[in-house]
Amino acid sequence: MGAQSEGEHFFRAPKYLTVSSQLHLEAYAAELGNVWTISPMFRAEKSDTPRHLSEFYMLEAEMNYMHDLDSLTDSVEYILRDLVRRLHDTPVGQEILSAKRSGESGQDQTEGSGANLKQRWNDMMEGPKWGRMTYTQAIEKLQDAVAKGQATFEHAPEWTGGLQLEHEKYIVDVIHNGRPVFVTDYPKVVKPFYMLPSNGDSSAAPGETVACFDLLLPEVSEVAGGSLREHRLPNIIQNMREHGLIKTRAPPALEAEAEAGAQADSETPMYPHLLPGEDLGHLQWYADLRRWGTAPHGGFGLGFDRFLGYLAGVSSIRDVVSFPRYFGRADC
Structure with a gap:
């Protein structure tokens, strides 16, 4: 494998061995x-x-x-x-x-x-x-x-x-x-x-x-x-929330979004059942299995x-x- 600079992630973010499929x-x-x-x-x-x-x-x-x-x-x-x-x-x-x-x-x-x-x-x-x-x-x-x-x-x-x-x-x-x-x-x-x-x-x-x-x-x-x-989508999202698996964006990020205007928000609707500032992160694909049937x-x-x-x-x-x-x- 080629040289990799210190602190650079091969997959752009930390990834881990799986405990289950x-x-x-x-x-x-x-x-x-x-x-x-x-x-x-x-x-x-x-x-x-x-x-x-x-x-x-x-x-x-x-x-x-x-x-x-x-x-x-x-x-x-x-x-x-x-x-x-x-x-x-x-x-x-x-x-x-x-x-x-x-x-x-x-x-x-x-x-x-x-x-x-x-x-x-x-x-x-x-x-x-x-x-x-x-x-x-x-x-x-x-x-x-x-x-x-x-x-x-x-x-x-x-x-x-x-x-x-x-x-x-x-x-x-x-x-x-x-x-x-x-x-x-x-x-x-x-x-x-x-x-x-x-x-x-x-x-x-x-x-x-x-x-x-x-x-x-x-x-x-x-x-x-x-x-x-x-x-059920609402239930799985609530379970994720209770287990601390839903990310919450920092207040400055929310302020930046507000300054971007309501038009940008309308172009990217909020994910169903999420509260303002919440983000499913790398588990969105799993929630999508419920969202789309x-x-x-x-x-x-x-x-x-x-x-x-x-x-x-x-x-x-x-x-x-x-x-x-x-x-x-x-x-x-």
Whole structure:
């Protein structure tokens, strides 16, 4: 590459690695219908655990005409069950199930662990419908377990505090007897701006909730998350405003515009639902998806490396990828 002067941006402004392809998939879905991708993602989480990578692959899908959360979770369950069934009937799937592997201590696992892995696959492919419970129900059960002395947690379960790993493990292993479970309808205050408000009776919740889910699996906990998307222009703009994503121009800039005269303003109408001085900036294209027509839609993202590790019985996600990059390490 040629020399670049100090302070000059290659893209004329600071640009960053993506944490998700969701927003772009929504654009594709508006034209093409149901779409999906498997892409590299990047997270700057300072989590030095066997469950986290700074660079990983995520399977993401976006689906049009998705009107309720049950339809979305049913679709995710069907997709993952079908994926495991198809993999099971291939030579690769059989090799995974028959391979000898080591645990975290480096010792070879026992024959019983191989049987447990096969049972894990069977639970994914067959059996009753996966569990569903709302976030509010989960918090209430966690708090009840603490009150009765049935469980202790390092982080006290609170409605506005989110679910920690220890909470997720208890939900899967104890409350749902080691079977997959969807936790739905999280508080609006802990979720991103693009999620649709929950539909139906949410009176039991102490605050506003959004139509979203996390899929929890035994041992690894969260492997997928998704939501219905806010498809109404006034609402998405208000959400952006509440999350501080709408820029406000400085007063001198507003004075300069006023001096330019009302004629210039009439030639460039204000964007719908914006207040004077507000600017959507680099998110205008996303708002335009709603402005120029859209449909109720939803989607999800699956941590592909974590899911493969779950199916392979590998305890550390770093052993699933060829060149793991994680907090403090990016050697190659």
